[in-house]
Amino acid sequence: MSDPAxxxxxxxxxxxxxxxxxxxxxxSMEELYNWGRSRSVWPLNFGLACCAIEMMAASMxxxxxxxxxxxxxxxxxxxxxxxxxxxxxxxxxxPQVVRLWNQMPExxxxxxxxxxxxxxGPFKQxxxxxxxxxxxxxxxxxxxxxxxxxxxxxxxxxQLQEKIRGQRLTGPTAPPHLQKDTTCDYPVPxxxxxDLEPPKNPALWxxxxxxxxxxx
Amino acid sequence: METPDQIRDRLLARFPGAAVAxxxxxxxxxxxxxxxxxxxxxxxxxxxxxxxxxxLDFCSNVTGIDWLDREVTDVATTTTPDPAGGPAKVVEQxxxxxxxxxLEVVYHLYSVELKHGPVILRLRTENRSDRVxxxxxxxxxxxxxxxxxxxxxxxxxxxxxxxxLRRILMWDEFKDHPMRKDYVEPDDYEWEPTPHGDVLARxxxxxxxxxxxxxxxxKP
Amino acid sequence: MSFSDPSPLESAPGPKVxxxxxxxxxxxxxxxMGPHHPSTHGVFRMNVTLDGETVVRLKPxxxxxxxxxxxxxxxxxxxxxxxxxxxxxYLCSMTNNWAYALAVERLSGQAVPERAExxxxxLAELTRLLNHTCLAGFLLQxxxxxxxxxxxxxxxxxKILDLFESLSGSRMMCNFQRFGGCRTDATPAWLEAARALAxxxxxxxxxxxxxxxxxxILMARTQGIGRLPAKLAVSAxxxxxxxxxxxxxxxxxxxxxxxxxxxFDFRIPLGDNGDTYDRYMVRVLEMRESIxxxxxxxxxxxxxxxxxxxxxxxxxxxxxxxxxxRIEGPKGEIGxxxxxxxxxxxxxxxxxxxxxxxxTVLEDLCVGHSIADTVVILGSIDIVxxxxxx
Numbered sequence: 165m166s167d168p169a170x171x172x173x174x175x176x177x178x179x180x181x182x183x184x185x186x187x188x189x190x191x192s193m194e195e196l197y198n199w200g201r202s203r204s205v206w207p208l209n210f211g212l213a214c215c216a217i218e219m220m221a222a223s224m225x226x227x228x229x230x231x232x233x234x235x236x237x238x239x240x241x242x243x244x245x246x247x248x249x250x251x252x253x254x255x256x257x258x259p260q261v262v263r264l265w266n267q268m269p270e271x272x273x274x275x276x277x278x279x280x281x282x283x284x285g286p287f288k289q290x291x292x293x294x295x296x297x298x299x300x301x302x303x304x305x306x307x308x309x310x311x312x313x314x315x316x317x318x319x320x321x322x323q324l325q326e327k328i329r330g331q332r333l334t335g336p337t338a339p340p341h342l343q344k345d346t347t348c349d350y351p352v353p354x355x356x357x358x359d360l361e362p363p364k365n366p367a368l369w370x371x372x373x374x375x376x377x378x379x380x
Numbered sequence: 381m382e383t384p385d386q387i388r389d390r391l392l393a394r395f396p397g398a399a400v401a402x403x404x405x406x407x408x409x410x411x412x413x414x415x416x417x418x419x420x421x422x423x424x425x426x427x428x429x430x431x432x433x434x435x436l437d438f439c440s441n442v443t444g445i446d447w448l449d450r451e452v453t454d455v456a457t458t459t460t461p462d463p464a465g466g467p468a469k470v471v472e473q474x475x476x477x478x479x480x481x482x483l484e485v486v487y488h489l490y491s492v493e494l495k496h497g498p499v500i501l502r503l504r505t506e507n508r509s510d511r512v513x514x515x516x517x518x519x520x521x522x523x524x525x526x527x528x529x530x531x532x533x534x535x536x537x538x539x540x541x542x543x544x545l546r547r548i549l550m551w552d553e554f555k556d557h558p559m560r561k562d563y564v565e566p567d568d569y570e571w572e573p574t575p576h577g578d579v580l581a582r583x584x585x586x587x588x589x590x591x592x593x594x595x596x597x598x599k600p
Numbered sequence: 601m602s603f604s605d606p607s608p609l610e611s612a613p614g615p616k617v618x619x620x621x622x623x624x625x626x627x628x629x630x631x632x633m634g635p636h637h638p639s640t641h642g643v644f645r646m647n648v649t650l651d652g653e654t655v656v657r658l659k660p661x662x663x664x665x666x667x668x669x670x671x672x673x674x675x676x677x678x679x680x681x682x683x684x685x686x687x688x689x690y691l692c693s694m695t696n697n698w699a700y701a702l703a704v705e706r707l708s709g710q711a712v713p714e715r716a717e718x719x720x721x722x723l724a725e726l727t728r729l730l731n732h733t734c735l736a737g738f739l740l741q742x743x744x745x746x747x748x749x750x751x752x753x754x755x756x757x758x759k760i761l762d763l764f765e766s767l768s769g770s771r772m773m774c775n776f777q778r779f780g781g782c783r784t785d786a787t788p789a790w791l792e793a794a795r796a797l798a799x800x801x802x803x804x805x806x807x808x809x810x811x812x813x814x815x816x817i818l819m820a821r822t823q824g825i826g827r828l829p830a831k832l833a834v835s836a837x838x839x840x841x842x843x844x845x846x847x848x849x850x851x852x853x854x855x856x857x858x859x860x861x862x863x864f865d866f867r868i869p870l871g872d873n874g875d876t877y878d879r880y881m882v883r884v885l886e887m888r889e890s891i892x893x894x895x896x897x898x899x900x901x902x903x904x905x906x907x908x909x910x911x912x913x914x915x916x917x918x919x920x921x922x923x924x925x926r927i928e929g930p931k932g933e934i935g936x937x938x939x940x941x942x943x944x945x946x947x948x949x950x951x952x953x954x955x956x957x958x959x960t961v962l963e964d965l966c967v968g969h970s971i972a973d974t975v976v977i978l979g980s981i982d983i984v985x986x987x988x989x990x
Contacts, residue, residue, distance in 0.1 A: 407921020523837025
């Protein structure tokens with residue numbers, strides 16, 4: 165996020181520092197709004213598998229997610245800002261995850277924690293394993309690891325905070341809750357005879373095109 | 381504790397006409413098992429649970445195994461002595477026969493009261509397609525309840541007499557029996573950055589026509 | 601004890617609350633607790649039918665973490681399945697590894713050197729301490745003590761995880777046991793640090809018990825709740841501290857005497873009533889016995905290799921045959937059933953999951969109690985969904 169080009173009326177950072185030293189805080193609406201939002205992200209109390217234990221460890225005394233403002237893990241999706249998909253998403257669980265995502269009010273963010281949530285992980289060959297939660301819901305931050313250490317989760321949370329701070333309030337890059345014509349309701353897959361139907365949400369996820377070098 | 385042979389003899393004495401055979405287990409573990417016919421299986425199970433020397437009151441594990449059709453070669457050796465006194469003529473006759481596939485359920489029983497075990501029971505279905513019913517041992521040992529449901533879910537063995545036989549791990553609308561050896565899983569391997577083996581074969585079907593196909597990965 | 605009502609509730613997706621009219625009781629309420637619920641230990645769902653607040657029927661729904669571990673085991677080599685066993689009961693990876701290594705060693709007749717056996721016992725008992733401490737924390741969390749005992753439990757868990765990390769490289773997914781021993785040797789410094797931890801653990805348990813054991817809120821919420829009769833426990837295949845809390849003295853460390861456990865002097869605590877409080881107390885007493893075993897193991901661990909000289913990891917092929925072998929994990933009897941056809945992969949790879957089978961009696965324990973007690977009973981059974989669903 166870059167500041168607009170300084171004009172004679174716009175204070176520079178040096179001016180702001182000087183004013184801050186004198187006890188006057190000068191900020192813009194956008195900075196204040198994003199600062200408040202990013203410094204108190206409340207996660208949903210949602211753990212699927214092994215990564216959930218590392219998420220709990222991150223919220224305990226040694227790693228202490230509370231200093232990042234995320235101490236309050238909400239049990240209800242209606243009150244949460246962030247869903248940390250920690251653990252393997254199975255096809256049986258996938259509709260519930262999408263329903264939880266739909267129930268979360270905007271602004272909402274998603275962190276895919278661990279290899280299983282990103283792509284199916286070590287259990288990728290499986291009839292019941294969803295190969296990545298980003299097939300159905302949009303993911304903001306991916307944290308690799310199996311399981312990622314609590315420090316990695318905190319690093320991912322800090323990246324999310326930077327991402328939130330970088331969101332403009334107006335314009336095409338505004339977050340979805342400030343745009344008038346976006347939907348926050350994602351279609352819930354149904355249980356089919358052999359697989360989920362649909363197996364992925366094509367509007368959300370297309371397999372990336374891999375260009376392989378000759379001789380690789 | 382009695383050996384499997386002794387238990388078999390005791391069972392045949394108690395239930396004449398029952399089909400009980402000892403299945404030898406090669407290898408160092410030497411855990412031989414008893415193959416039971418389905419007709420007397422539940423009565424035999426109750427006897428094993430209550431019999432004074434055995435008291436096998438704890439069913440530890442219920443496993444399903446899928447055996448596909450397999451071809452077995454029998455070798456019959458005939459030796460004819462040479463009337464002229466020379467070396468005997470040895471003729472080997474190999475016959476191939478088809479052992480039809482079936483599903484098998486293996487029960488591991490222990491005794492908490494007498495602290496011995498395991499006694500291993502096997503039940504086999506007749507085939508893998510339509511005659512897949514075996515008697516349920518849940519009325520004898522309650523611990524079989526969920527495990528038999530799992531064998532039903534993943535293998536398709538129908539347990540007659542089970543109080544609540546329905547799928548346990550997969551969703552109810554699921555139609556296949558995934559742990560069978562001939563199950564083909566759904567193909568959602570559109571994106572596989574480093575495929576090899578049969579995953580490579582499946583992933584290739586999704587490559588774009590305009591993209592250069594990757595060179596075949598060297599076999600490990 | 602009769603069996604569950606054969607008319608099943610549909611396990612249709614999504615939360616569902618509807619009223620069922622019954623001519624004797626008026627309306628019964630059917631609630632789906634889970635799979636997302638702050639009090640279930642993972643993604644586990646219970647379809648509960650309530651008469652007011654009393655549970656009339658309870659049907660558990662599994663499979664939300666079914667990761668086809670057994671199918672992967674058939675496709676992977678024997679050694680390739682070892683990291684997957686970490687992820688079964690993801691709190692106790694060392695004991696899962698040992699159970700699997702023991703099964704393969706029995707299948708192939710592989711011997712294990714003595715120092716490795718002692719090291720395995722040390723790691724298993726540290727895992728037992730870790731598991732029971734976390735269980736006490738989670739149980740209290742379910743009772744409503746939102747967070748404080750869990751904080752203390754995780755503080756101690758972090759100390760044990762530091763030891764595991766310095767020995768095996770990973771906090772949780774240790775992947776440490778091999779067929780024929782352990783992957784690396786423990787240095788004298790590590791043994792010293794572990795000994796200091798075991799010696800200091802008694803003081804932590806005193807602190808924990810001072811807060812909890814005589815606590816009247818805990819006693820009011822757990823005594824008399826979820827009584828498990830011994831006969832039902834044995835018939836239902838319940839194992840571990842839950843079985844011993846029901847009064848049945850069956851601990852595989854004494855019955856089977858695997859590893860070097862017969863050399864150690866320790867007792868098996870038994871409960872009188874089989875209720876939730878007994879399950880909690882049995883685990884606390886087992887922790888004290890574990891500290892005793894650890895002290896003896898540290899005092900007598902011999903020098904030597906930790907891997908058998910004849911062990912062959914690459915290109916490992918087991919002889920044809922089958923084996924079922926089991927150990928006393930912190931949650932109960934964890935067993936592995938392997939069928940080998942002589943190839944590099946097992947033909948059938950089966951895990952006997954203690955948490956899954958312990959849940960057989962969930963309905964019997966919960967019927968007649970209130971819905972708040974359901975959560976406490978589930979907490980005392982000590983389930984981990986990675987093991988329940990595999």
